[in-house]
Amino acid sequence: MKRATAQHVAIEAGVSKWTVIRAFTPGSSITEVSKAKVLAAAEKLNYRPNLLARSLATNLTHQVAVLVDDFGNPHKLPFLETLTAALQAKGLVAILVNINDHYNHIHAILNAEQRQVDAIILLGTAFRDETLNDRKLGGGSAPMFVLARDSQIEGVPAVSCDTDVAIAEIGKHLLERGYHRPGFMCGPRTLSTALGRRRNFKEFWRRERDTDLLEIAADRYSVDAGAEAARRYLEKTPATDRVDVLMCENDALAFGALDVIRSEFKLRVPEDIAVVGFDNAAFAASPSYGLTTYEQPVSEMVDAVIAMLLGQREKITVNIRGRLVVRAST
Amino acid sequence: MKRATAQHVAIEAGVSKWTVIRAFTPGSSITEVSKAKVLAAAEKLNYRPNLLARSLATNLTHQVAVLVDDFGNPHKLPFLETLTAALQAKGLVAILVNINDHYNHIHAILNAEQRQVDAIILLGTAFRDETLNDRKLGGGSAPMFVLARDSQIEGVPAVSCDTDVAIAEIGKHLLERGYHRPGFMCGPRTLSTALGRRRNFKEFWRRERDTDLLEIAADRYSVDAGAEAARRYLEKTPATDRVDVLMCENDALAFGALDVIRSEFKLRVPEDIAVVGFDNAAFAASPSYGLTTYEQPVSEMVDAVIAMLLGQREKITVNIRGRLVVRAST
DNA sequence: ATCTCGTTTGCTACCGGTAGCAAAAACTAT
DNA sequence: ATAGTTTTTGCTACCGGTAGCAAACGAGAT
Structure with a gap:
């Protein structure tokens, strides 16, 4: 059955198609009587305005x-x-x-x-x-x-x-907790996305503790990429040289990093390495992860x-x- | 700047608007010369066919x-x-x-x-x-x-x-592992969605072990609802009466259940309670969950x-x- | 040069609405 | 009852394409 148009309803209701349209256009000039007639006819024919045509016009x-x-x-x-x-x-x-x-x-x-x-x-x-x-x-x-x-x-x-505020808050928290060998896991290096959080975090440590930031780049922004990057880093870095806190550019990376740190390298979080994410994704609250993170509004x-x-x-x-x-x- | 239409391109290229359209309609009858002319004009005016108008027609x-x-x-x-x-x-x-x-x-x-x-x-x-x-x-x-x-x-x-096959495979696996007090966590009871997996699982245990299935209903299909339902169940059920394997209608419920079982009730999985999900969501593979599940194709x-x-x-x-x-x- | 035949191009009508003007109808005031 | 005003209704033109017919065109055959 072909879809009814305003014209069909018009015939059914005994009015012109423009009156039909008016019945469906809030605030347009039409008597209650006509509107009721049109609406009844429309109901009967199962008419609904075609939004495509409306959009075109x-x-x-x-x-x-x-x-x-x-x-x-x-x-x-x-x-x-x-x-x-x-x-x-x-x-x-x-x-x-x-x-x-x-x-x-x-x-x-x-x-x-x-x-x-x-x-x-x-x-x-x-x-x-x-x-x-x-x-x-x-x-x-x-x-x-x-x-x-x-x-x-x-x-x-x-x-x-607001990255400035976010990084300042995170940094303050980390200083209070006494961390002093910071690392940052970012996404693909070529992207400017990374810039804000990474640059801020780097400057924070330079300013507050005159410390260099270790940077780890993941291939993508995903859990797997985070795991992969963490694995590469931990494999090549002896325990004594490792960072004591790893800030990840987002929670996805942090989840991957956490999995590898805890399950593959049997390290304790936060005692051996603390981890921070960004987003406050649902799983960050899960006791399985318990991830410190920054909630985006x-x-x-x-x-x-x-x-x-x-x-x-x-x-x-x-x-x-x-x-x-x-x-x-x- | 107003968007260019076929008409504009037509004027620019010195042809009719239908010729323009033909240049953009694969397989329509048009000479190479005209097509090139049109395409050049279109390029110049940044013309692209309006898909809305096309859809209407x-x-x-x-x-x-x-x-x-x-x-x-x-x-x-x-x-x-x-x-x-x-x-x-x-x-x-x-x-x-x-x-x-x-x-x-x-x-x-x-x-x-x-x-x-x-x-x-x-x-x-x-x-x-x-x-x-x-x-x-x-x-x-x-x-x-x-x-x-x-x-x-x-x-x-x-x-x-295929629920029949899935439940049969899961059931077989659970029997092999020696579980014998099964539970099933489903979503809202009023929904027929639940029916397939639950009914199949129930029948499986009835048939194979003449065992009744304990059923736990969650309010929604989410991690939180799964946690909530597991909490309610564990609180009111003494350790000796509990199921030894909990099949969840999907992974979301299973994640919630796992969190509560392990972190809140300090139970071991799978020794105290085994858990099975359905979907093979990404986090099921994470070592933090390590969830046995059924992968949807x-x-x-x-x-x-x-x-x-x-x-x-x-x-x-x-x-x-x-x-x-x-x-x-x- | 003329006649076909097949291809290319242009045309009208249409998809189902909207905008805004003009005619018709209804209401008000005298 | 009539003129003036306001509200309602109908109309044309249009949004930017598509479908399919008809005219124009060009190449090959005679």
């Missing part, structure tokens, strides 16, 4: 593309949950785009724009800033936002956790991007303060 | 709504990853819909249909079958599919892991739904065989 799809390249990070799931819920509350809907080897950022952005999305959100994706300056993207029409990651890109505001961050893309807030980069969560790993 | 959006109500289950993430990647490989895109207290299935389905999606996939959502028989959904136009869950719904094929399942929705495969319920993964928890 209004130039608004109420669709937002959400680009994710980092499904290995379990914290993406609560982020997606919060984001989709908040979008839906505003009548928007998320197109989830998986950035991977077969489908890169350029591809994704161009396709999203062809679909006329109202905005594009880069959800913590590990692209290089240069990527977005690609000529092919010239005249891109959909406003872009970077969520949960820094961005130096001209005209692309970022909403993320997910809801506030999501609300901020959405306010921006709705034009209810100035489109500029903001950093929102998170919260240190101390657990057994330090 | 062709009645195909290449969009699939994916409904998820279960973000508390970490295994949803790899599922989403696989699903989005597979859809994108076929030129489709996923609209991720978050089903929650403010946005129920009916809502989601109606909205998806208004957006003219090509299909709706219910990704392991815990709806009641009756929901989908709601009159409001009468004449629904988008084909629906249930993924990673059973479905008894008329006309809605399900693609899931995610890729095969995803491929099967996609083949169905593309019409390349008969639209009937299929069960695909998974794989038992034995780890330290049994």
Whole structure:
């Protein structure tokens, strides 16, 4: 059975199709009588306005593309949950785009724009800033936002956790606990993502203790990559030379590191090596991990991007303060 | 700068807009010369066809709504990853819909249909079958599919892991290990979702050992709910009366149960209580959990739904065989 | 040079809505 | 009852493509 259109309902109700449309357009001028007639006819024919046609005419799809390249990070799931819920509350809907080897950022952005999305959100994706300056993207029409990651890109505001404050809090906590040989596990070195947290942490130790920061790079931002990097480090470094606290750029890396430290090398956490993460992913609270970490203010961050893309807030980069969560790993 | 349309390119290239369209329609009749002219003009104006307009005319959006109500289950993430990647490989895109207290299935389905999606996939959502028989959904136009869950719904094929085989394999393994006081932790009792695995497991013990199955119901399918349910059970049951193996309907529940069993009640796994999950979520492999579980054939399942929705495969319920993964928890 | 035949191009009508103007209807005031 | 005002309804044009027919074109045969 073919779907009913406004025209069909119009005939059924004995009015013009524009009157039908008005019955479905809040705040438009229509008598109660006509509206009731139309609604009855619509109900009977199971009519619902075609949002595609509406979008074509209004130039608004109420669709937002959400680009994710980092499904290995379990914290993406609560982020997606919060984001989709908040979008839906505003009548928007998320197109989830998986950035991977077969489908890169350029591809994704161009396709999203062809679909006329109202905005594009880069959800913590590990692209290089240069990527977005690609000529092919010239005249891109959909406003872009970077969520949960820094961005130096001209005209692309970022909403993320305030790294300065976060690192200061974490550092203070670690000093109080008496750690003095710090290490930092970051993601792929080539990415500017890493910069903020790593640079801050490095400067913190230089300033406070005139200490150098040992840096360990993981291949990706995932549990496996974190395990792999930790393994490489522990294998090649004799016990006496090791760091006494390892800060990981995110919880995913920290989980992997913890697994290897405890299970493969039989080291005690935090006595032999303390570990700190970043995100406060669900499993960080599990007694199996008990990870000290820094909670990203997910809801506030999501609300901020959405306010921006709705034009209810100035489109500029903001950093929102998170919260240190101390657990057994330090 | 307003986005260029076929008309603009036509003027630039000195042809009609239909010739422009043909240059972008593979297999249509156009000379190399015209095509080159059009492509050059298009390049210059940064033209890309408007997929919205195309969808309106062709009645195909290449969009699939994916409904998820279960973000508390970490295994949803790899599922989403696989699903989005597979859809994108076929030129489709996923609209991720978050089903929650403010946005129920009916809502989601109606909205998806208004957006003219090509299909709706219910990704392991815990709806009641009756929901989908709601009159409001009468004449629904988008084909629906249930993924990673059973479905008894008329006309809605399900693609899931073969429960019969899975439970038989798990049961056999548990018998070999000598367990004889089985328990089963399921999700909300009111949902038929639970039925398959629970019923099978129950029948298995009845048949093989003439043993009754102890059943524990969790409120939701999440780590927290699993922890909560395990806590309630262990608190009220003296050590001597407890089950010696607890099968959980999915890994999320099992993680919660493991945390409580080990950390709160200081019991040994598997010596005091063995635990089995279902899904083979990423953390099941972590040495912190070491969970024996049953791996769902995610890729095969995803491929099967996609083949169905593309019409390349008969639209009937299929069960695909998974794989038992034995780890330290049994 | 003329006639085919097949290819290429342009055209009308349409997908299902929206915007905003103009005509019609209903209401108010005199 | 009539004129003036406001509300409601219908209309044309349009959003940017697609479908499929008809005209124009070009090459080969006569």
